[in-house]
Amino acid sequence: MVVLPKALVAFSLATLVIGLDTTVLAVALPTLAQKxxxxxxxxxWFSTAFMLTLAGGMLPASVIGDRLGRKKGLVAALVIFGGCAFWSAYVSGPGQLIAARAVMGLAAAMITVITFGMIPVLFAPAERGKAVGVMMLATFLGLPVGPILGGWLLTNFW
Structure with missing residues (x-):
């Protein structure tokens, strides 16, 4: 049995959620178009805003993370990400959803940069590859689970 450090579990959960959010809207687009x-x-733009700001926000996110500090930056990014997810659930128009998804992508960029940036600090050189592998596994598990979770949420809670 492999015992994972608590920090790696937390980082993996954060990256799992980012992977989920990348694909979760795929099954909801017809319903969103109607509602x-x-x-x-x-x-x-519902689908693209998140990925565009995630990719484009990584360099500025690293600067912000350095200036705020790793812990404060990560906590701020998680709060912003969660707040935008809540906002996305209660939007009243397309522009609001696009804005919420774009800001969520920026927060995801901060989460990604900060969590991967902490790997060299928290793990010995021999363990770094394993830690990155665990985090990438969490991200890649989130990608196919996103549409499944989105469909289930849409069926049971819309």
């Missing part, structure tokens, strides 16, 4: 009266362009 929010969204255009095809809006639907594209």
């Amino acid at each position: 929010l009266d969204a255009t095809q362009s809006d639907l594209l």
Whole structure:
């Protein structure tokens, strides 16, 4: 049995949620189009806003994380990510959902950069590869689980 350090479990859960959020909207797009009266362009931005700001926000996120400090930066990013997820659930129009997803992508960039940046600090050189592997596994598990979870939430709670 492999015992994982608490920090690695927390980091893996954070990256799992990012993986989930990357694909969770795939099954909800038809419902969102109807409920929010969204255009095809809006639907594209619902999916793209998160990934675009996640990718584009990594470099600025590393600077922000360095200035705030790792712990404060990670806690702030997790709070922003969770707040935007809550906001996304209660939007009243397409523009609000696009904005919420974009800000959530920036928070995800901070989470990603800070958690992976802490690996060299917390793990010995021989253990770093394993730690990164565990975190990547969590991310990659989130990708296929996102549409499944999204469909279940849509069926049971919309």
